[in-house]
Amino acid sequence: MYKQIPIAEGLFTWPSETPALLGSRCRSCNIAEFPRKPSCPACGSEDVVTEELPRRGKLWTWTIQGFMPKKPYHSDETPETFTPFGVGYVELPGAVCVESRLLENDPAKLKIGMEMELVVETFRHDDAGNPVMSFAFKAAE
Amino acid sequence: MDVAIVGIGIHPFGRTPGLSGLQQGAYAARLALKDAGVEWKDMQFGFGGSASAGSADAMVNELGLTGLPFINVANGCATGGSALISAFNAIKSGEYDIGMVTGFDKHDRGAFNADPKQMGIDEWYGEVGLMMTTQFFAMKIQRYMDTYGISNNTLAKVAQKAFSNGAKNPNAWRREEIPLEVISQSPMISHPLTKFMFCAPGEGGVALILCRADIARRYTDKPIYLKSAAVRSRRYGSFEVFAPSQALQQVDGPTVDASKAAFEAAGLGPQDIDVLQLQDTESGAEVMHMAENGFCEHGEQEALIQAGETGIDGKLPINTDGGCLANGEPIGATGLRQVYETCVQLRGEAGERQVPSAPKVGYTHVYGAPGISAVTILQR
Numbered sequence: 416m417y418k419q420i421p422i423a424e425g426l427f428t429w430p431s432e433t434p435a436l437l438g439s440r441c442r443s444c445n446i447a448e449f450p451r452k453p454s455c456p457a458c459g460s461e462d463v464v465t466e467e468l469p470r471r472g473k474l475w476t477w478t479i480q481g482f483m484p485k486k487p488y489h490s491d492e493t494p495e496t497f498t499p500f501g502v503g504y505v506e507l508p509g510a511v512c513v514e515s516r517l518l519e520n521d522p523a524k525l526k527i528g529m530e531m532e533l534v535v536e537t538f539r540h541d542d543a544g545n546p547v548m549s550f551a552f553k554a555a556e
Numbered sequence: 557m558d559v560a561i562v563g564i565g566i567h568p569f570g571r572t573p574g575l576s577g578l579q580q581g582a583y584a585a586r587l588a589l590k591d592a593g594v595e596w597k598d599m600q601f602g603f604g605g606s607a608s609a610g611s612a613d614a615m616v617n618e619l620g621l622t623g624l625p626f627i628n629v630a631n632g633c634a635t636g637g638s639a640l641i642s643a644f645n646a647i648k649s650g651e652y653d654i655g656m657v658t659g660f661d662k663h664d665r666g667a668f669n670a671d672p673k674q675m676g677i678d679e680w681y682g683e684v685g686l687m688m689t690t691q692f693f694a695m696k697i698q699r700y701m702d703t704y705g706i707s708n709n710t711l712a713k714v715a716q717k718a719f720s721n722g723a724k725n726p727n728a729w730r731r732e733e734i735p736l737e738v739i740s741q742s743p744m745i746s747h748p749l750t751k752f753m754f755c756a757p758g759e760g761g762v763a764l765i766l767c768r769a770d771i772a773r774r775y776t777d778k779p780i781y782l783k784s785a786a787v788r789s790r791r792y793g794s795f796e797v798f799a800p801s802q803a804l805q806q807v808d809g810p811t812v813d814a815s816k817a818a819f820e821a822a823g824l825g826p827q828d829i830d831v832l833q834l835q836d837t838e839s840g841a842e843v844m845h846m847a848e849n850g851f852c853e854h855g856e857q858e859a860l861i862q863a864g865e866t867g868i869d870g871k872l873p874i875n876t877d878g879g880c881l882a883n884g885e886p887i888g889a890t891g892l893r894q895v896y897e898t899c900v901q902l903r904g905e906a907g908e909r910q911v912p913s914a915p916k917v918g919y920t921h922v923y924g925a926p927g928i929s930a931v932t933i934l935q936r
Contacts, residue, residue: 422683423678426680446792446803448801450678450800450801457792457793475699476696476702477747478691478694478747479744479746479747480690481743481744481746481747484685484687484688485666487671487679487682488682488683488685489682490683490684490685500685502686502691502695504695504802510804511801512801512803512804514800514801514802516686549680
């Protein structure tokens, strides 16, 4: 029986029907950060709390990764099976702008300002065949 | 105490299979010593760095074991600029009269593969394919084009100019002009940037001899004065490479901060600059850096570049030696290559690529991961 394993602990709520990214928020200056950090990137305060980030936001910018990255890239792909993938920053309102893979890789279908939503999907498989889960954003329905 | 550059040396950029990065640095060092009419034993200090070609201080094994203090500098793409600033301050302090700055490198083929751990980032970030400088530059120019109306054709024109200038530079790697449509139609690396709009990791070495300005004429009749040199790191809210998240509200980046600091220290402004070298790791970077360094307003680049004003004969000559696009990117050497080219231009020795207006003041700028910038202002 295979088990879904998150790519990193504490990155997003999992298992969950409606997973959310986990960020940290500074209690003195109210700045949010992703992923969670033990201190605030703006003021250096260690008084930070974990919070679930909004699951929807607007696309701030994007690109398409056209060639297979070298290590440390670690997917199930080979140079022959590699598929270009979208990358973007998504503005999560009231929180932070998060960098993410995008499920869309067609430049004609990506537009700055479009509404996006979070998904958690299988990114690769580990040596035992378990699905390794990671997050991405797709065009909101 | 003012500071002058009295000797310059370069090893041609590109691929040199027979020489290590260190040997290319030593080659440049010998040329710089000869240019200043001094010997290695006359050097009172050395600052130098490389990212992938070993410790710069191992160069003493090539040049001679004289016992001088030699300090390795490592600061990403701002390594050369940081070494230069260290030397600048060492002489300004009155501690030393004369010394050397060097930067060299030798990288493997293909895109850089940065290690997330080195940057304080968790491993998942690299595993899912986000640890790519190319993506950052593409996403920065993508938003910039949307906000300020820069066209794809303008991105191609930046690369076309770089290769055209490189063709006039005997030390450049890419020495052939490339037609605009070939640049535009080359494979898309990271939308909107094509293959020929990106520089490639490469090899090369540069060395400079710096001394107290009051003794400069002992060594050369064409001293170039280092009016100012500034390095800045990012502040919270600037959009930077290798950032899993960034602030909702943007602030000016380290380039803007370093540029302002350098202009203020020199008592000069953008209108005083006759020739400039701006970090152009890809076409979009040159466009954005024009405004970030204060040489135009955001969005004005479109008209300036389309009118050819950034060419050697234009009113804002940028990257006269072909920049990173034609010279490649040996990380440790790039910042000093820009200073080398500026000295050549201010001396009036740039031959076919000489800016015709007898330039008096020059400007250099590098930007690198994870959000640092170094600027120098030079005057003859």
